Amino acid sequence: MTKMIPPYIHKDVKSAAEKNLFNKIRNDNYLDDWICFHSLGLAKHTTKTEGEVDFLLVGKEGIFSLEVKGGDVKRKDGLWHFTNRYGLINKKSEGPFKQVSQAHFSLMKNLSNRFPGITNECLFGYGVLFPDIPFKYVSVEWDNHIIYDKDDRLKPFAQYLRRLINHWREKHPQKGYLHKSRISEVINYLRGDFELIKPLNITMDDNEELFIKFTEEQYKALDRMEYNSRVFFRGTAGTGKTLLAAEKARRLGTSGKKVLMLCFNKILAGKLKATFLSNSDYSNVKVDSIHKYFQSVIVNSIICEEFKYVKQEILENEFYKVLYPDYFVRALNDVSEEYDYLIIDEGQDFLCYEYIMALDYVIKGGFENGSWAIFYDPNKQADMFGNFDEGLANSLRNFGAAEYVLDFNCRNTKNIADAASMMSGYDIEETRVKTGEAVKYSFYKNKSDQITILADTIKSLKSKGVEYHDITILYPSPEMENSIIKGLNINHKPEKITYDNAANLSKGIVSYSSVQAYKGMENKIIILIGIEELDNDWISSVNYVAMTRAKQMLIILLNKNLEEVVQVKILDLLQRGRLVD
Template structure:
């Protein structure tokens, strides 16, 4: 088992080699115990005001300090030169072997001052090594400041286990030859103790808010896959883009709309959910891009001159409104129509209406549909598949599928698989905090636990726009855990209306799961989970969990524990597949 501290790679780390090793160490599978401290500062360095060790590896063999040098490495006239991928050269009189040995000695001296000479953490074996993962270091290189026995580079295949064996093998033998003895080994408990000592004195432990912010920064970037899809959209007039929640569909759709607008085309952005329409419209207006983002139903009602009323029925939206729209005379047509949340709108009835909005129709006009089959909570899978095949066949639509998951961390995606048994969660690349689970016994117990979670989040420094509470039930529903009393008064105001993607500092956002579909939040608190295995619940839980970017809380009925365990057992084979 490998535990990294911190478990999220800081965006401030610029070295590609260091980033690569962080990921390799984090994902290494072993039955040995390792705690790896990344970027450990040394305030009491032996010969510097301040030093830093790239990685400190705590294991049963002892303590290993690792210095990482990426890019090109050379030494000229006694001066070491390090060339990064941009061609920038840094020069140092001290080589990496001297540097890491100095760090190792400084770390041990600190432990002596802290614990005395006879503590097992002091008398254990200390070792150091140098990693040059980007270049091949020739064995013919000699010098008093070169120790090839503790070097791993690009010419050899190595991992965390082999690195530890190589480094400790050298240093144990060296200690025996020079001093007549070797250092001791560490128990698992001693490894934990040393990690706590070093983390407390040398390493800043980020708050939950800091951890969440760092994780979100890592997630917020277009992937190479998304750029490829984006460029293809301008080569194909009719395109269908599918992808899991968090694959960046809305991000690409908005960028496609912006570029078409800048080319002078008339663009309409359609979706199903009012909240996502509000969010996209807000982003367009902020960028001074004058594109209308609106739900299909709102667009049809405005075209037909129909005022909204809370009394309008589902039959009106699905049957009466489309029929009235098809009979309307003045229907505006657009050069490009983008449909987000396509899985909710791909029906024969709605496509007939869209055909009138696209200039030259669906068969000859320009349009793009973005959809996620996993979020098809309103229509049947058979109907969705039939509509997709129809558009491919009759409109010659090109299809693209997004695989990367750039919204959810690995922990959230894996938790979603175990909770829903929906295996296709994309390929998340960012690691984050563990998902928090808790069960409740009755609504009052749930309400207390919701308040405790919100209090903990707020105490960490998070504000209203950082988190949201999601339930399958409205607040007026007797099954809702917030009940009539809601949140404790000192926790702020419950925000249930208006733009749900933002909130004031003291607001606590609440939404039904269906109402928050298409949006995302740094932190999500899922409540009122009373089932796990039936089809409707699985889809709703998938939608809710996939809204979380960096941290997820799951509150479920204790009576559903066995059901949850059954889902976990059946989902284990799908995690990481």
């Protein structure tokens, strides 16, 4: 069989004559040593902006261009008339012989520029094929030896090719033959295999536009609930809760309302706070973490020194949940705090009696009669801090609170969302961005191996056009900052994300944080390291939080002992009809 390039005729080819000839040439056993190109474009044509050769045969005996004209053909008053199988007539001043000869000479010139001397090395020729009609008309404009017509259809195509070769060799007896090496060079030049991959940074930029579009669509949730004084916005990771909470604060701020917006995570609070402080239009909006807010009130009260003393004596687990809210309420006797509207982000992390009862004092009308919005995740993110009280949430609902479900993911790609669901066991809303990079799993043997893999991964991303500041490294155990991050051998020292720098991270620097501290944040690429175990509630919560921080690409470094477990999880996901590469 003849090697065809491409191996199958494209579905858009309408010409039945070309389809039939394609199969005839391909199936001719006498043409095993030939390569046949179908529909070869010519970017550099002698008389046209671009041209095309219907079939091009390349072999030891030469290079031959073929023009195919199916259907009926006639010439009248110097015009060629071509009638297709539907009876439609196409008129051209240029006939098929001139058309193929021009393409033939264009190809010769092109190949000669690329391979000097090739026109002396081998035979070049051309032919015209009329497979649907007998073409016996004789003219000074062509030689009938180069014509293939209806009578040739019953014969092997090789017979016509031999006639064509003999005709052109009689004209050019001095021409030689193509060597195998030259044939390979010509084939690769004309239509060689190649793969040009869209740079990763460009792919991410394209997806970023989609994320922005879908996030703005999510703002409709605020419009729909505008006239409800008390609202729960419920959504899994990636549904835009923090962005909606911030947008709610902006809208209320510009309307003249005095707004208090709180979240649990300090880094997130630092970023949000800096954003609002940078715009004087939001001077009546106060943003902070719950504990930073409590502290700011306490330090401005007469019990500040007492608080500092007791703080040194109390256990850490009681410090945040007991001492802070208790002293905050006492400090309100000296410090005036009252807000028209309370916005709580990361509600699953501090919907507990101690915090809510303390905040009840600063909302006009309290939780029962005041105005507030709570954004929370129904999944077990709360397992990370253990503060979510479903009974308390139900009590707040009984105050006439409406509930709005955010039902699509506008942050993660499908691959990332599927992987996060697989590794954590938690449900994640359907994603709007279906395209994206495959999630990558890398398995390390020991600490030094993990450091090497991490460094190589970052360098590889950089080589693909990724900016360092689009990469954040997350780890589940705080000790990994010293044992892994500080051992990295890359072009710069990674930057730790803190409350103070979260809104102004350095350009061109990889950032890093513990998973717990990074809740509520996001970046284009997340590299999650140091996964030593799976399948317990705490690590499931860690995986869920960490993996859903990734907008565009997720890379996970796991202990090699987990390789088989991960493969089983991936197989299970595939069997359930969800795809992870």
